[in-house]
Amino acid sequence: MTVNIRAKEASTPAESLDILSLYRTMVIARVTNDLLKTRKTQGRFPFYIGCAGHESMAAVVAALNHDDWMSLYYRDLAAWLQRTGDMYGPLREAYSRTTGPMSAGRNMPSHYSSKRHRILPTFSEVAALAPFAGGVGFSLKWHKRNEIILFTTGDGGVATNDFNALFRQTAVHQLPVLMVIEDNGWAITAPSTIQWGGSLVEWAKGGGVYAEEVDGTDTMATYEASVRLVEHVRSGKGPVLMHLRLGLLDPHSSSTDIRSYRTKEEIEITKATKDPVKNFGHWLVEHGYLQEDDIERIRKEVRAELEHAETEILQEPEPSADRVLKDVLRVPTWQENIPRGTKKQLPMLGAINEALIELAQRDPGFFVYGQDVGSPKGGVFGATAMLVTQCPGRAISSPLNEQVIVGIAAGAGMVDGNARCAEIQFVDYHQSAAQTIRLAARILYQTYGGWTVPLLIRTKSGSGGGGPISSGGAGGGAFGHSNAGEQWFTSVPGMITICPATPFDAKGLLLEAARAQSPVAFLERGRLYRSEPPKDSQGNIIAAMAEYWSVPEGYYTLPIGKARRIRIGNGPTSIAIISWGTMVLESCTAAANSVNRYGGAIEVVDLRTLAPFDEEAVAAAVREANRVIVVTEEDDLTSFGRHLHSWIVQNCFYDLDATPSFISALPAPAAPYNATEESAFYPTAKTIEQKIEELLAE
Numbered sequence: 264m265t266v267n268i269r270a271k272e273a274s275t276p277a278e279s280l281d282i283l284s285l286y287r288t289m290v291i292a293r294v295t296n297d298l299l300k301t302r303k304t305q306g307r308f309p310f311y312i313g314c315a316g317h318e319s320m321a322a323v324v325a326a327l328n329h330d331d332w333m334s335l336y337y338r339d340l341a342a343w344l345q346r347t348g349d350m351y352g353p354l355r356e357a358y359s360r361t362t363g364p365m366s367a368g369r370n371m372p373s374h375y376s377s378k379r380h381r382i383l384p385t386f387s388e389v390a391a392l393a394p395f396a397g398g399v400g401f402s403l404k405w406h407k408r409n410e411i412i413l414f415t416t417g418d419g420g421v422a423t424n425d426f427n428a429l430f431r432q433t434a435v436h437q438l439p440v441l442m443v444i445e446d447n448g449w450a451i452t453a454p455s456t457i458q459w460g461g462s463l464v465e466w467a468k469g470g471g472v473y474a475e476e477v478d479g480t481d482t483m484a485t486y487e488a489s490v491r492l493v494e495h496v497r498s499g500k501g502p503v504l505m506h507l508r509l510g511l512l513d514p515h516s517s518s519t520d521i522r523s524y525r526t527k528e529e530i531e532i533t534k535a536t537k538d539p540v541k542n543f544g545h546w547l548v549e550h551g552y553l554q555e556d557d558i559e560r561i562r563k564e565v566r567a568e569l570e571h572a573e574t575e576i577l578q579e580p581e582p583s584a585d586r587v588l589k590d591v592l593r594v595p596t597w598q599e600n601i602p603r604g605t606k607k608q609l610p611m612l613g614a615i616n617e618a619l620i621e622l623a624q625r626d627p628g629f630f631v632y633g634q635d636v637g638s639p640k641g642g643v644f645g646a647t648a649m650l651v652t653q654c655p656g657r658a659i660s661s662p663l664n665e666q667v668i669v670g671i672a673a674g675a676g677m678v679d680g681n682a683r684c685a686e687i688q689f690v691d692y693h694q695s696a697a698q699t700i701r702l703a704a705r706i707l708y709q710t711y712g713g714w715t716v717p718l719l720i721r722t723k724s725g726s727g728g729g730g731p732i733s734s735g736g737a738g739g740g741a742f743g744h745s746n747a748g749e750q751w752f753t754s755v756p757g758m759i760t761i762c763p764a765t766p767f768d769a770k771g772l773l774l775e776a777a778r779a780q781s782p783v784a785f786l787e788r789g790r791l792y793r794s795e796p797p798k799d800s801q802g803n804i805i806a807a808m809a810e811y812w813s814v815p816e817g818y819y820t821l822p823i824g825k826a827r828r829i830r831i832g833n834g835p836t837s838i839a840i841i842s843w844g845t846m847v848l849e850s851c852t853a854a855a856n857s858v859n860r861y862g863g864a865i866e867v868v869d870l871r872t873l874a875p876f877d878e879e880a881v882a883a884a885v886r887e888a889n890r891v892i893v894v895t896e897e898d899d900l901t902s903f904g905r906h907l908h909s910w911i912v913q914n915c916f917y918d919l920d921a922t923p924s925f926i927s928a929l930p931a932p933a934a935p936y937n938a939t940e941e942s943a944f945y946p947t948a949k950t951i952e953q954k955i956e957e958l959l960a961e
């Protein structure tokens with residue numbers, strides 16, 4: 264039976280609500296829940312987290328259009344069914360079948376995801392999808408699309424930083440986002456009263472987001488409110504928060520004993536009054552849509568269908584161990600291209616400005632989002648200054664919140680399939696966005712390649728605020744402004760990390776990084792922004808490096824994962840120095856001084872990409888020189904440099920004639936501000952020269 268009860272004033276073509284189909288969807292959700300709960304208890308799979316009490320979410324989804332986006336959480340089985348109509352999917356994931364539509368059996372059940380149905384991939388980290396949902400909303404608004412995004416979380420989720428980042432994204436940019444807080448009164452054992460103070464609705468309104476409380480145990484009331492609120496969002500009136508009051512009919516999950524934290528009376532009252540499936544069934548009987556007998560008949564039919572589906576699914580293939588490394592990382596395949604533009608002398612900052620202009624001109628959806636980037640100054644370092652003047656609107660200033668920034672770029676990239684750029688002022692501050700970055704890098708693996716997250720994170724890293732290399736002090740960055748950054752980024756599976764040393768490489772690599780379908784951390788060294796080519800101690804520019812300060816106009820790309828091998832001197836190499844970023848320049852200076860003094864040749868391998876790094880080039884350089892030094896400006900704790908050093912020991916041991924050397928900054932939190940301590944903290948060309956002498960004598 265089809266009943267059109269959509270709001271008459273809706274501006275989009277009204278879709279009629281099939282009221283009995285909605286009820287059936289809710290019953291499928293409940294019966295699936297009960298079946299899977301039992302199967303878990305029977306030991307058929309290790310974990311289940313259910314939806315009982317949350318089935319009226321099907322009514323919220325019924326108020327959306329089919330091309331609207333959704334960011335669901337683990338209680339949203341009914342929402343999944345209402346959107347996809349796929350009752351096999353949740354069973355397939357519970358039984359870890361390769362046919363599973365969310366993760367091909369790789370993730371826990373109840374982690375909804377479907378690129379086809381525009382359902383973003385649910386994380387186990389509560390509310391962690393929130394900043395991504397804001398990015399989707401940002402993209403929908405930017406492209407003036409008539410679509411909106413539904414974001415859901417529980418009452419506990421409201422307290423997370425992630426949800427608060429979404430709230431700010433939607434409020435500041437007035438994004439087309441409907442936030443539904445499914446408040447069942449509990450976050451495992453914690454009552455919702457400890458998640459926020461005062462009234463959620465008033466809190467939201469005070470922050471610039473329209474909000475309403477809705478009774479989620481009444482399905483028709485939920486539907487009617489949803490139609491109204493969806494219309495509010497779609498018509499451009501801004502975001503909405505729906506505080507949906509529900510009851511949790513089961514324990515938190517299959518790992519929780521409900522009686523250990525809830526009283527018998529409270530459970531009984533909840534089951535008697537807050538069961539949306541039961542309440543909706545009564546309503547349908549009262550209003551003549553169903554007979555009393557139909558309720559049990561429908562339940563039994565659904566149970567039989569599900570058991571039939573289960574029998575089929577149990578015949579389907581399970582994952583094999585040989586796929587465990589599939590879909591960790593997507594590095595673009597490089598197409599060889601010869602830069603044709605006229606070359607001109609440029610510092611790295613100029614090269615980065617030019618690369619951003621190229622990206623904006625070639626891709627109408629490209630933007631840079633970050634603190635101060637839209638001001639005439641072009642961010643605190645001026646990296647977007649050209650973008651601001653030449654491509655108005657493409658450099659957009661953000662609130663002071665790194666999670667907001669990364670979420671906007673990541674979510675927008677998921678909509679477009681092309682990387683959008685997040686600028687983090689100083690790499691030290693990536694930490695407040697750490698969860699969002701780590702999860703962006705995990706999505707490809709978690710969804711078994713179902714979703715990709717093209718995302719470009721540019722950030723100033725390492726010593727210095729922009730002074731010429733080896734000009735005395737390293738630049739006074741001190742705490743909060745001078746961390747190297749690669750320690751963390753290279754430890755995140757699924758992340759590409761790039762750290763260029765020269766203007767030519769910075770432009771070509773940045774243009775290639777925008778083609779990646781995995782997130783990229785692009786570490787721009789502060790000391791290199793305005794540096795000149797490295798010189799030896801007599802003040803002569805090192806010839807092998809000079810050409811990389813000459814940057815072609817226009818578009819060209821350089822391969823990710825390929826090192827640059829720089830030979831200084833003539834004849835066979837006596838030492839291979841492996842480094843990246845600023846330390847490449849220091850290493851070249853040290854190598855040139857040594858060669859000037861003793862003759863021969865030293866190779867400097869500029870890794871350029873740290874993850875994945877060029878194993879072949881490193882191994883070849885070690886094989887030829889038989890002596891190696893790894894040089895990093897990271898502090899001497901667990902670091903990428905240590906990882907590389909260990910890799911060389913493990914893989915190149917028989918090619919070594921001497922102990923593989925390691926040079927880093929000192930094991931302190933960061934470089935102090937004063938020049939004396941700062942200079943003592945970082946390695947310099949002098950440190951490297953001394954090590955070369957020691958190694959040659961060994």
Ligand SMILES: Cc1ncc(C[n+]2csc(CCOP(=O)(O)OP(=O)(O)O)c2C)c(N)n1
Nearest residue numbers: 338387388389416417418419420449450451
């Ligand atoms: C960031 C984070 N912290 C803690 C957990 C452990 N955890 C899983 S579910 C949950 C409670 C969530 O409560 P709520 O958001 O109210 O949703 P509900 O389960 O009640 O529907 C917690 C604390 C987690 N998964 N993620």
